[in-house]
Amino acid sequence: MAPLDTGIGAAVRRREDARFLTGRGTYTDDINRPGQAHAYILRSPHAHATIKKVDIKKAKSSPGVIAVYTGEDFKPINGVPCGWLVTGKNNKPMIEPKHPIIAEGKARHVGDPVAVVIAETKAEARDAAEKIDIDYGALPAVVDMKAALKGGGKSVHDAAPDNLCFDWELGDKAATDAAFAKAAHVTTLDLVNNRLVPNALEPRAAIGDYDKATGEHTLYTTSQNPHVIRLLMGAFVLGIPEHKLRVVSPDVGGGFGSKIYHYAEEALVTWAAKQLGRPVKWTADRSESFMSDAHGRDHVSHVELALDKDNKFLGFRFETLANMGAYLSTFAPCIPTYLHGTLLAGNYSTPAIHTNVKAVFTNTVPVDAYRGAGRPEATFMIERVIDKAARELKTDPAELRRKNYIKPEQFPYQTPVALMYDIGNYGATLDQVLKLSDPGGYAQRKAASKAKGKLRGRGIASYIEACGIAPSNVVGSLGARAGLYEAATVRVNPTGSVVVFTGSHSHGQGHETTFAQVVSSMLGIPMESIEISHGDTNRVPFGMGTYGSRSIAVGGTAIHNAVNKIIAKGKKIAAHMLEAAEADIEFKNGKFTVAGTDRSKAFGEIALAAYVPHKYPLETVEPGLDETAFYDPKNFTFPAGSYVCEVEVDPDTGVVEIQSFAAADDFGRIINPMIVEGQVHGGLAQGIGQALTEACVYDKNGQLQTGSFMDYCMPRAQDVPNFKVAHSVTACTHNPLGVKGCGEAGAIGAPPTVINAIVDALQEYGVEHIDMPATPHRVWKAIQDAKARKR
Amino acid sequence: MPTVKMTVNGKAVSAEVEARTLLVNLLREKLGLTGTHVGCDTSQCGACVVHIDGKSVKSCTTLALQAEGTKVTTIEGLANGEKLHPMQEAFRDNHGLQCGFCTPGMVMSAICLVKETPNPTEKQVRDGLEGNICRCTGYHNIVQAVLAGAKAMRG
Structure with a gap:
């Protein structure tokens, strides 16, 4: 068999395009669950204000309204956690104030959620939100960073009176000062790196679903890393154990970083779905994205x-x-x-x-x-x-x-x-x-x-x-509160087709094509026999997701290593079937061959033997052909x-x-x-x-x-x-x-x-x-x- | 609630809608045609573009009732069975899409652009796509796709 022309290095046309070009993609907002209600989030129009009183009476009796929640309802619930602890000069840890799901007593930016209405339709929820009466006490806002650091009684958080989160340094200051002292020329420049709004074209969306019979939560969300959301929201916000929380990130319309993070809305719909016994959907309007998606640079x-x-x-x-x-x-x-x-x-x-x-x-x-x-x-x-x-x-x-x-x-x-x-x-x-x-x-x-x-x-x-x-032990020593490996399972089916479950998430990058090329090259089987599955914590063993250009280097390597485990096991099976020593088996172009002979078994034959193990080394090799690798980069x-x-x-x-x-x-x-x-x-x-x-x-x-x-x-x-x-x-x-x-x-x-x-x-x-x-x-x-x- | 009647992708449809219901909501929520997307709320991004009587229109800025009696085509109605429209084919061949979210609107706009300007220059394509935002591709391959799609549509 000749090497395939869809392998590593080939400009293969994308497999995902077929659905995207015909309107058959499934983005989060395309999903509707039976009995689904709709959430509309009322957001602060003030950059900084005390929330003196929230009157929800009129909103509650507005047509179609199922529930109205305010910061009071979320007080017992933890805030959205931060995933990285930076320690500054003199070993001083960063200041890490609570980031509540719904603002508690104070709104701290335009767009900070202050109440949520859940109704039969989005329009009804929006109409009702207009009837919420909030008594704000406007406070002076802190906007310019240099002015912010002067404090002067204007603090975003009481815990940081001068608005300093941390003061961090890196490098040898004395050596650098010495270098400047002996310089023949010094060039200086003052720069602003402008604040940007990521604006992935698909606005964020989330659907919370709760099954009373099993006690299982499902969150459909526009995430670049569903397992990270499961960990952060399950363990740190809502206290839902992993086996009762499924996070699904279906087709996602671009991320660029902005869909890495765990956002309050995800916890909100998950929590509300259980309270109400109904699925709850929230989809951001673009204007809402501008004031609730994390921004960049600045x-x-x-x-x-x-x-x-x-x-x-x-x-x-x-x-x-x-x-x-x-x-x-x-x-x-x-x-x-x-x-x-x-x-x-x-x-x-x-x-x-x-x-x-x-x-x-x-x-x-x-x-x-x-x-x-x-x-x-x-x-x-x-x-x-x-x-x-x-x-x-x-x-x-x-x-x-x-x-x-x-x-x-x-x-x-x-x-x-x-x-x-x-x-x-x-x-x-x-x-x-x-x-x-x-x-x-x-x-x-x-x-x-x-x-x-x-x-x-x-x-x-x-x-x-x-x-x-990144290497997990390195980032751990620098304050990361998670490991940064990637996981992959390669499952060979009895008839030789392959499903790859990857913790990397594709939201435009074309993983379904690229990853299949890697596997196709390694196993010598056509791309059509390979399916790439991602974005569902119930299918994929684990994953840290896609960001920092890590998918091929970390996720791709995990897949590579899992495929190598498949090949290694295949050699054991082939050796038995071909009555040869395992060390003599070579795997090339989809065939296990006894070196120097024409005796061989095709990949598909080995797969079938693994699942129908009649002539099989059962004493030393387990049936089945399904391997998982976790790869932690060096x-x-x-x-x-x-x-x-x-x-x-x-x-x-x-x-x-x-x-x-x-x-x-x-x-x-x-x-x-x-x-x-x-x-x-x-x-x-x-x-x-x-x-x-x-x-x-x-x-x-x-x-x-x-x-x-x-x-x-x-x-x-x-x-x-x-x-x-x-x-x-x-x-x-x-x-x-x-x-x-x-x-x-x-x-x-x-x-x-x-x-x-x-x-x-x-x-x-x-x-x-x-x-x-x-x-x-x-x-x-x-x-x-x-x-x-x-x- | 008033009833609206129109032809969508060649099929006669009739639906009860609120007066404020937008065409995109009718398509997505009542007719299940979720290929038409909503990417903004100011008529800027073009993810919602469909054809009404052959002209590209932003369905997020059109009331469902305004489409009464018209022929609406969405991305789902472009292909002829399994055979893609030449513009869909050109987007695939030229890697003119990444996340796919802007793609339906981009393809619908491109087809209309080429109908009006069958042999467009690169500049005419770039100008003609002013109403469609893509955040992924940097437009390079979209422009190549539209030029190739135009050629294929000319036959």
Whole structure:
């Protein structure tokens, strides 16, 4: 049998598309349970207010209403837990106030739930909610992080009078200060990493269902990690043991991090379904998503880079304020620390690095991981300050980077900020992106732009990310309250078809295709014989889910290891059937063969023998062919790359148009290049969105100014260019597939690339920096301000 | 409650609806056609696009009663048995979808775009999809899919 053309490395068309293209996907809101009631959540219109009185009398007698609950009803119930304990300077643990399901006595952000109505229809629940009379005592809101830290009687939580959640540092401060003291040149920069709203296109939804006869709860939810929800909600909020709680995440319409977390609404519908003896469904409106989904980014930073006389980097120094919002979301504290501080070496062999991060409570929606999660913020600081340094030193920004890259022969490379990079070749992706982006023709293109009255700029940036989170013992020592392995069961059916149960969750990534390719390659059976099952805690043995570009590196490896157990057992069975020694059995292209002979058994024959064990080594081998593997990664994986962007700026209007975008990435070994390129495109668009259009804006009173798609500018097809994408490969050294992960790269590398290009375009005005998003107004104003300075 | 009658995917339907019932709610909740999605509440995202008498319309901004007497086509009504519409096929061939949530609206809009502009340029495709938001694909492959779908539809 020839090797299959659907194996590792083939651009196989996606299997999941058949249902999505014909309207047969099953998203949470598509599910309706018999007797289902509908929940509508009344949310605080105030950023900060005491809730003096909630009068629900009129609402209770409104047509169709089944129940109305307030914070009082949820007081005995635990709040939503935080999954990561960060310990700051002097061993001081973070401040971790209760995050109630329904606000208790105080609302802390616009959108904080204050009451819930459950009615026969959603419209009736909404109508009734309008009849709830709440007496709020408005309090001054804390919005700006610098002002928040001054306290001054304005506190989000009594437990944190100066709104400081933690004050954390990483790196050798004395060594870094010493590096700066001897520097020939120091470049400094103040940056804002703009707050973003993830806006997966499917709004969050949850259905609670309770079976009185069995005492079993089922939660259908839009989650990237149903087992994590089962653990957090079951064990920490509602006290439901795992065997009585099933969590199902069916088709999920995008996540980008925002569907990792355990949200109050999940606990609310689960609890209410039992109270009422009826299924309860909640589906967010988009406006509701804006004020209840965890937001992303929102850092304010000061960055310093020290260089010697030969332009070698001596040290990086960072000061960052990280917004936590009003409560700690599931992974919030680890984002600006262990997924950010540890990335501050970037691609460079800088000997001394120090960072200080202060996490701040404000009267805003909680902030947590969003595509890239800490790594885009880290990369933006590094790549912007390097670009500024190159300009100040009048050196080529690509060559300044190349000069300071960690060289291929330096791997494994221990950074001064805790990580050990296993492998990479940053020069290779730089060469590749330069080739893709035609630097030789740039002068001509710039002149052509000039002739049209436009300013052309060219920007470059490199990035590294740490994916495949993570060795459990390492993250445990850093405060993670969970293990971060992945599980897989490979079940071979008697007739040789295979079902793979994976703890990874697919919500756009195409696992049903990619994972099947891995199994197909390994077992030598066609993809059609392989089913990938995910998203149901009653089917999948266990799982930590999908985030941090971990699915192929961690989930894929678990599958790989389970398949190897199948093959090992198959060899034992084959040896018996072929009357040969087990050591002499080879498995290749779907056949178990006695080495050096033509005696063999097909995979399907072995499967059948395992379930009909008539001629079978029953004394030493159990019947059946069903194996589970838990894989705990040995290290993070380290995808890296370089991007180049060219922009045209209209100096009269400030409008920026991206003319070209080239991306060269090293994701290790690639299973499906079509899917990987799609992931890069999507990440790039989100990164370009951050750089050019997207901003979540609060006014000084904590009112959300960008609460819908009318005023939060999502990138549209017109806002992004065609992308040129290429790959080079250094295989990951510590997982058997050699894979690194590709989901977040684009969102990490694109923002500094675009901003570097815009600043380059504005050189004739001497503009040194422009904050994201670089809207026409901001660009125009930067030009006007620069002109005024010159006058 | 008033009764509304229309043809949906070639089948005559009749349903009692509240005056405020939106077409998308009728399709999803009363007719079980959950392929049409709701991604926003401001008529911006286009996940709810269906065809009414051959024109693409946002069904989240159309009252069910406004569709009285019309011919409505949803994503479920595009394929001819197991044979996909050329635009559906093009989205699959060009990896023009990831999570699939925007896809039904995107495909419906794309078909209408190509009917109006049978041989569109890349820019016309990008401009024509202004009313559809995709968060996953970065649009690159959607644009390729629509160009390929247009070619296939021209035959």
